[in-house]
Amino acid sequence: MKQTVFIKDLRNLDQQEVTLHGWVVGKRSGGKIVFLLIRDGTGTCQCIVEAAQKELFDTASSLGQESSLSITGKIRLDSRAPGGAEMSVTGLQPIQVADNFPIARKSHGIDFLMTHRHLWLRSPRQTAILRIRHTLIRAVRRFFDDNGFTLIDTPILSPGAAEGAGTLFPVDYFGEEVYLAQTGQLYLESAAMALGKVYCFGPTFRAEKSKTRRHLTEFWMVEPEIAFAELPDLAEVAEAMLCALVDSVLKVHREDLAFLGRDVAALEKIKPPFPRITYTEAVELLHSPDVRARIEKELQADRERLQQWIGELDGAEKQRAVAKPGWPSDKLDQQLQDLRERIHELDIDIAHRTEHLSDAQRFEWGNDFGGDEETIISRHFDRPVVVTKYPRRVKAFYMKVAPDNPEVVLNMDVLAPEGYGEIVGGSQREDQLDVLLKRMAEEGMNTAPYEWYLDLRRYGSVPHGGFGLGIERTVSWICGLKHIRETIPFPRLMGRIYP
Numbered sequence: 001m002k003q004t005v006f007i008k009d010l011r012n013l014d015q016q017e018v019t020l021h022g023w024v025v026g027k028r029s030g031g032k033i034v035f036l037l038i039r040d041g042t043g044t045c046q047c048i049v050e051a052a053q054k055e056l057f058d059t060a061s062s063l064g065q066e067s068s069l070s071i072t073g074k075i076r077l078d079s080r081a082p083g084g085a086e087m088s089v090t091g092l093q094p095i096q097v098a099d100n101f102p103i104a105r106k107s108h109g110i111d112f113l114m115t116h117r118h119l120w121l122r123s124p125r126q127t128a129i130l131r132i133r134h135t136l137i138r139a140v141r142r143f144f145d146d147n148g149f150t151l152i153d154t155p156i157l158s159p160g161a162a163e164g165a166g167t168l169f170p171v172d173y174f175g176e177e178v179y180l181a182q183t184g185q186l187y188l189e190s191a192a193m194a195l196g197k198v199y200c201f202g203p204t205f206r207a208e209k210s211k212t213r214r215h216l217t218e219f220w221m222v223e224p225e226i227a228f229a230e231l232p233d234l235a236e237v238a239e240a241m242l243c244a245l246v247d248s249v250l251k252v253h254r255e256d257l258a259f260l261g262r263d264v265a266a267l268e269k270i271k272p273p274f275p276r277i278t279y280t281e282a283v284e285l286l287h288s289p290d291v292r293a294r295i296e297k298e299l300q301a302d303r304e305r306l307q308q309w310i311g312e313l314d315g316a317e318k319q320r321a322v323a324k325p326g327w328p329s330d331k332l333d334q335q336l337q338d339l340r341e342r343i344h345e346l347d348i349d350i351a352h353r354t355e356h357l358s359d360a361q362r363f364e365w366g367n368d369f370g371g372d373e374e375t376i377i378s379r380h381f382d383r384p385v386v387v388t389k390y391p392r393r394v395k396a397f398y399m400k401v402a403p404d405n406p407e408v409v410l411n412m413d414v415l416a417p418e419g420y421g422e423i424v425g426g427s428q429r430e431d432q433l434d435v436l437l438k439r440m441a442e443e444g445m446n447t448a449p450y451e452w453y454l455d456l457r458r459y460g461s462v463p464h465g466g467f468g469l470g471i472e473r474t475v476s477w478i479c480g481l482k483h484i485r486e487t488i489p490f491p492r493l494m495g496r497i498y499p
Contacts, residue, residue: 234466242474260479277388294380
């Protein structure tokens with residue numbers, strides 16, 4: 001009896017006749033044979049249809065890219081075949097025959113791909129990233145559930161700001177202006193006073209007018225909050241969490257990471273303890289002649305790599321010019337597309353790092369780190385680095401002032417290595433009512449929307465704190481991606497809301 005199976009299970013079904021449901025990724029003819037490459041969301045399988053089976057052969061020949069079908073045949077294991085197995089087809093039933101699929105085997109610009117994001121998701125690269133994202137989210141929940149945290153669902157609509165008021169999305173709430181949540185933190189602090197260790201996990205909205213490779217206007221964040229915790233405790237939890245997340249991805253997705261071109265050896269270094277430095281030490285690092293020399297050496301190596309890729313592109317273009325239509329030329333088109341994208345990205349990266357290197361070395365104590373400074377600092381370490389005690393004037397009103405230095409707060413940012421920058425931000429919270437009121441007055445804040453929050457300092461206040469981890473930035477780092485837009489199924493960016 002034929003059984004319906006998933007492609008991922010074919011390695012255990014040698015010489016058995018099975019049925020697959022899926023879509024046509026590619027098609028090529030080899031004389032009296034049609035090769036169909038089929039995907040089903042779990043993998044790809046090469047299916048062989050011979051001309052001797054005329055009806056099947058004609059049907060297979062008529063299928064366009066992304067046609068849906070049910071296909072039956074005998075499985076034969078072959079290490080050379082995509083997915084390690086191939087099918088000799090004995091039955092084929094089209095479900096819907098597709099023509100002129102927009103994303104063909106040729107070069108497409110990023111604007112085109114983003115406009116067709118609903119179809120781009122089907123590509124092997126995007127499905128690999130989404131599988132890793134799924135595992136990361138599952139590992140996040142498991143970490144906090146296994147360590148005694150209680151999940152709290154915090155509001156998405158909020159009457160006031162927790163971070164900068166300039167990054168709020170206003171919403172009409174029955175005639176009253178409220179805002180999409182920037183964070184669940186303030187509400188989470190309330191829950192921590194009831195349950196001790198809590199976390200929330202949900203969408204977050206920031207109206208930052210930024211078009212950098214690290215910014216989304218809508219993203220997902222997990223935020224733990226811990227009663228009776230101080231800054232060192234928070235750093236230990238963040239360290240343990242990040243190690244658990246990387247370990248979970250490495251256990252399940254080595255093949256996906258290899259497909260993405262990720263240096264797995266770099267991820268294998270993510271072990272405790274993480275280096276810990278203060279903001280002041282980080283500024284000294286930016287000013288260091290040794291750091292400048294190292295960056296200039298890296299830039300020179302990247303310039304040489306860029307020239308090598310340009311030479312490879314020239315050779316590939318000459319080869320493509322004489323290639324005949326069909327499968328070989330399709331493959332060359334993909335190689336050309338990949339080379340052009342790599343060259344473009346590296347060229348921009350070199351120009352960006354060259355432009356901002358001098359600016360970073362002139363960085364003044366008291367300013368907040370931007371992406372360029374975070375990149376330089378994080379490239380100095382082979383694992384995440386915990387940076388603590390930033391200037392009070394550039395941080396949020398709720399962060400506790402350091403008892404030994406009123407100019408800094410008890411906060412931390414965790415910067416991912418290899419230039420990925422901040423993936424975790426958190427702090428010990430101000431737990432004294434009079435100090436918090438003074439800080440809010442300095443910021444010119446109206447305390448009325450925060451009376452409930454101030455009550456937490458009136459009734460049983462204790463030292464406490466927490467942090468937030470951005471899922472998309474973490475996916476970007478673990479996958480080794482150049483831009484955050486590929487880390488979420490339908491990214492929301494400044495200037496892009498479609499599809």
